[in-house]
């Protein structure tokens with residue numbers, strides 16, 4: 001009897017170790033599964049990402065109803081150097097809508113908030129790294145090309161990245177959710193659309209694939225964050241301007257103004273005393289504005305009401321409508337990226353549409369005191 005109890009206790013602790021293989025190294029994940037990645041992958045570690053990830057369903061309109069699954073980064077900390085202290089970067093990052101309106105006006109599909117689609121199991125040939133979460137999450141670590149090169153000193157560096165990705169099957173389409181964590185602190189977020197056209201190979205009806213993300217950026221902790229919109233006016237002289245976002249609102253994106261959003265912390269500074277932050281840098285194919293009012297702006301800033309509240313991109317205009325103060329609080333950014341799958345499609349799209357990517361980057365501002373990994 002005693003032996004049986006001991007054996008089941010051992011089995012339980014072994015299971016816990018399997019679930020949290022690196023728990024001894026870092027603070028446990030309050031939600032989800034822990035993952036630690038150090039860079040460079042060969043030799044002594046310099047930078048380090050410590051993540052929590054999870055697969056959850058978006059909430060439906062009534063508490064018991066649930067919608068599509070999404071791969072969530074439920075926490076991310078980055079250590080910018082071997083001797084540096086880790087800095088909290090993300091409280092929560094997730095894709096929160098895939099909106100597919102067809103060019104004739106109908107159908108208008110909300111693939112994440114109308115139906116309960118699921119992440120699919122990935123085959124080993126699809127994921128060259130480690131498959132996690134019942135094979136539905138792929139972890140890959142690899143090269144990311146040239147990071148920098150110094151023209152005066154014979155020194156250069158290739159970068160590395162950790163990528164977590166999943167596929168949401170939404171009927172005839174598969175959608176890739178991808179989160180890349182670079183060795184320099186950059187986070188690259190991408191969405192990919194691949195699959196079959198709605199009515200088969202001969203279907204030529206154009207449509208958009210719009211992806212929306214909820215980005216709870218927590219620069220050095222959840223509190224005390226302020227968003228600024230930066231813009232440039234280009235002439236012989238280039239004039240830059242920065243506007244503090246005081247209350248919840250949608251933000252225009254202006255190609256001529258190089259619009260980007262910086263989130264900085266009130267008190268957190270690097271070794272040079274400069275404020276730490278992260279910048280939302282759009283990677284834009286084009287900008288859309290549909291009759292649906294949440295698509296009126298590609299970027300929104302709202303106030304966080306905790307990890308379980310206000311999760312649907314489709315309702316961001318409602319969340320923002322009471323214009324709560326957001327300066328110096330725990331704020332949430334929202335980003336909408338669009339891909340136009342044109343009418344009269346090319347024959348390359350006949351059987352299965354090759355992956356079309358859209359996304360954005362979150363870039364560190366003064367997390368390091370100098371160029372990452374520069375000797």
Ligand SMILES: [Cu+2]
Pocket residue numbers: 193207209341353
């Ligand atoms: Cu398409």
